[in-house]
Amino acid sequence: MMENTNIFIGLLHLLAGIGIFLTGCDIMSSNLEAASSDRLKKLLARVSNNKIIGVLIGAAATILIQSSSAATVMAIGFVNAKIISLLQAATIIFGAEIGTTLTGQLVALGMFGGSEISLSVVFSALAGLGVFITMFAKRDKTKLIGKILTGLGLLFAGISTMSGAMSGFAQYPQLKDFIATLRSSFFLILIGAFLTALIQSSSAVTSISITMVAAGLINISQGIYLTLGANIGTCLTGMLAAANSESVNAKRTSLIQLIFNIGGVVLVYLSDIVLSLVSNGKTTYGSMLSNAFPDAPHTQLAMFHTIFNIASVLIVLPFAEKLVALTKSLIKDEPVTNDTERFYYVNENMISTPAVAVDQIKQEIENMSKIAIQNFNISIDMIKTLNFEREEDFIKNEKELDFLNKNLIDLILKVAQSGKVSKKSQNYLSTTYRAVSDLERIGDYAAKIVEYAHDLSDGNSPFSQVLLSEIEAMRRLINNLYLLVLNAYKSGKRKPSKEIRDTKTSIDSLSRHMTRIYITRLNNNEFSGTSGTDYLKFYNDAERIGDHLVSLIDHDYTLSR
Numbered sequence: 001m002m003e004n005t006n007i008f009i010g011l012l013h014l015l016a017g018i019g020i021f022l023t024g025c026d027i028m029s030s031n032l033e034a035a036s037s038d039r040l041k042k043l044l045a046r047v048s049n050n051k052i053i054g055v056l057i058g059a060a061a062t063i064l065i066q067s068s069s070a071a072t073v074m075a076i077g078f079v080n081a082k083i084i085s086l087l088q089a090a091t092i093i094f095g096a097e098i099g100t101t102l103t104g105q106l107v108a109l110g111m112f113g114g115s116e117i118s119l120s121v122v123f124s125a126l127a128g129l130g131v132f133i134t135m136f137a138k139r140d141k142t143k144l145i146g147k148i149l150t151g152l153g154l155l156f157a158g159i160s161t162m163s164g165a166m167s168g169f170a171q172y173p174q175l176k177d178f179i180a181t182l183r184s185s186f187f188l189i190l191i192g193a194f195l196t197a198l199i200q201s202s203s204a205v206t207s208i209s210i211t212m213v214a215a216g217l218i219n220i221s222q223g224i225y226l227t228l229g230a231n232i233g234t235c236l237t238g239m240l241a242a243a244n245s246e247s248v249n250a251k252r253t254s255l256i257q258l259i260f261n262i263g264g265v266v267l268v269y270l271s272d273i274v275l276s277l278v279s280n281g282k283t284t285y286g287s288m289l290s291n292a293f294p295d296a297p298h299t300q301l302a303m304f305h306t307i308f309n310i311a312s313v314l315i316v317l318p319f320a321e322k323l324v325a326l327t328k329s330l331i332k333d334e335p336v337t338n339d340t341e342r343f344y345y346v347n348e349n350m351i352s353t354p355a356v357a358v359d360q361i362k363q364e365i366e367n368m369s370k371i372a373i374q375n376f377n378i379s380i381d382m383i384k385t386l387n388f389e390r391e392e393d394f395i396k397n398e399k400e401l402d403f404l405n406k407n408l409i410d411l412i413l414k415v416a417q418s419g420k421v422s423k424k425s426q427n428y429l430s431t432t433y434r435a436v437s438d439l440e441r442i443g444d445y446a447a448k449i450v451e452y453a454h455d456l457s458d459g460n461s462p463f464s465q466v467l468l469s470e471i472e473a474m475r476r477l478i479n480n481l482y483l484l485v486l487n488a489y490k491s492g493k494r495k496p497s498k499e500i501r502d503t504k505t506s507i508d509s510l511s512r513h514m515t516r517i518y519i520t521r522l523n524n525n526e527f528s529g530t531s532g533t534d535y536l537k538f539y540n541d542a543e544r545i546g547d548h549l550v551s552l553i554d555h556d557y558t559l560s561r
Contacts, residue, residue: 009168010168013164013165013168017160017162018158020161021158021159021204021207022158023151023154023158024150024151027147028151028155030418030419031144031148031151032065051091054090058093058094058099059096059098059099061095061096062096062098062102063099063102068097068099071093071096071099075092075093086252086256086324087320090256094313094316094317094320098306103206104203104305107159107298108301110159121156121160123153124154124160126149126150126152127152127154129153130145130147130151130153133149134146140423165211166211166214166217179217182218185269188225189265192227192229192230194233195208195233196233205226205230206230209226209230211298213297213300214297220286220289220290220297220301224268224285227308228268231264232262239258255327255331259327264311264312264315267312267315272284285304289303342400343364343408343411344367345364354420357411361415361432364408365408365432365489366486366490368408372401372440372446373482374397375398375401375447376449377479379394379449379453380471382449383450383456384468384471386456386457386462388453394447394450398443398447401440402443404439405439409436412429412433412436416429416430434551435552442548442549445541445548446545452538459531463531467526478507478542481503482549484503485553488553494553495553504550508543511542518535
């Protein structure tokens with residue numbers, strides 16, 4: 001009875017250790033990402049056609065943020081943005097598989113030393129140090145460092161707790177005998193995959209396996225197959241995420257990772273069987289590691305994880321192009337449609353990696369501006385020609401602008417509140433709410449111009465050629481202003497240049513001039529029906545469109561008018 005109670009308490013300690021470990025990983029990963037997100041974007045964007053460079057960048061990115069999943073999602077985001085190719089994304093994923101082995105090495109490092117003075121206990125103290133720094137620091141960067149140290153300390157505290165639980169389990173011969181019966185390599189791979197899919201962390205399963213090997217609960221061979229299963233299990237999470245994505249490249253990228261990891265596991269599984277058969281059971285990967293790192297079982301498994309992932313990359317890398325071609329043949333490109341009411345660059349999956357999400361949000365806003373100015377030009381064509389053949393296109397664009405105005409703001413809020421955004425990105429996000437609203441308002445003014453066109457058509461009172469030439473002049477000024485503002489927005493400038501100010505002044509001057517001569521023209525019977533009123537409204541709306549364009553880069557502009 002007492003033995004059962006102690007085992008139950010040990011299980012509780014194990015769960016506590018897993019919880020502390022995962023919390024530490026999450027805190028460290030999120031704050032590392034926030035601290036390095038801008039550098040990380042630049043790093044990933046530098047991926048060239050050199051596959052080795054892609055692998056090195058993927059490994060460095062994963063080490064930098066301690067999350068292979070985050071590096072993979074970033075790679076997907078850059079593919080969607082057409083910054084890198086699918087092949088380049090594949091090399092980043094290969095590198096991420098190498099970078100993620102650092103966690104296992106940290107776990108092994110923490111288990112050196114005696115039970116009382118193990119490095120895990122020493123490094124666990126970083127959690128307290130990090131909390132004190134966070135509490136008393138005044139600078140945001142210093143607080144970020146404190147949070148990273150807190151996460152790192154909790155990671156080692158989790159390792160220490162898990163290690164203690166495993167050591168306690170090792171005291172019970174019946175439990176050890178039961179675990180010893182789990183010798184089926186295929187079954188152990190399934191267990192590793194299932195546990196990883198369950199807790200969604202291959203690092204946690206690998207770390208548990210290392211502590212079990214160190215405590216003597218399982219041998220190195222059992223640990224190897226649990227770790228191999230963890231490599232497959234981490235792909236299952238990615239496949240589920242890709243299944244919820246509309247991106248073809250997201251699905252292809254997840255499939256590349258799945259094929260890569262399963263291929264590596266199958267290769268090790270079969271070669272280990274061959275080694276054992278040829279040597280009459282004397283030589284296996286487990287025995288080779290035991291001989292290479294005697295009296296350090298935790299190091300044996302950590303080194304296997306690192307060597308296995310590096311070897312897998314070296315084997316697959318020469319065939320990367322063929323792997324990419326295979327995924328393209330299995331997952332076809334979706335037919336291009338003109339569907340409206342959708343995002344073009346962002347999706348909910350990107351919230352987990354805000355560094356990519358911020359860039360994609362910027363591209364979404366730039367695309368939204370193109371839709372808005374397209375509707376403005378369609379409205380000008382309608383009011384000049386009174387031809388409404390493109391009204392269906394106009395309505396589709398208007399619905400898309402309304403959709404983006406509502407849903408893009410919601411997504412921006414989620415990214416801003418993720419806690420993983422750098423201060424620079426946070427400042428940018430704070431400007432996007434107004435930008436989205438400005439673009440939606442431009443669409444609204446374009447809709448008013450279409451209404452004026454219908455009024456003119458219904459009253460059979462088209463504008464004269466003189467008036468039409470003046471409307472065309474206003475169109476040219478607004479389109480010129482749009483191009484200037486868009487270039488400034490893309491480059492990150494947040495104040496209007498002299499050229500932008502001069503163009504906006506020309507728009508305002510033309511609008512005021514038309515307003516001043518309106519009464520004179522009215523007295524001269526230059527207008528018929530409601531055309532005079534519509535003409536006056538048009539110039540007022542055109543001026544407001546100019547205001548909202550300038551507001552994209554200077555958010556105090558329209559507020560001051």
